[in-house]
Amino acid sequence: MPTASAPSPIYPLYRERWDFSVTMVTVVFAVYVVGLLGALLTLGAASDRLGEPPSVG
Numbered sequence: 001m002p003t004a005s006a007p008s009p010i011y012p013l014y015r016e017r018w019d020f021s022v023t024m025v026t027v028v029f030a031v032y033v034v035g036l037l038g039a040l041l042t043l044g045a046a047s048d049r050l051g052e053p054p055s056v057g
Contacts, residue, residue: 008029008032011025011028011029012025014028
């Protein structure tokens with residue numbers, strides 16, 4: 001999972017194909033990171049609440 005938040009090699013391709021500026025590529029990456037962080041925090045907390053019941057014994 002350490003590479004999940006690493007810059008994707010596809011971003012330079014976006015820049016070339018859709019004529020994105022460097023700033024726009026940075027914004028795309030920033031939105032990705034914020035979304036990833038939100039998902040991890042939300043789903044991690046949900047997993048703690050809805051996960052396996054504690055074992056007895």
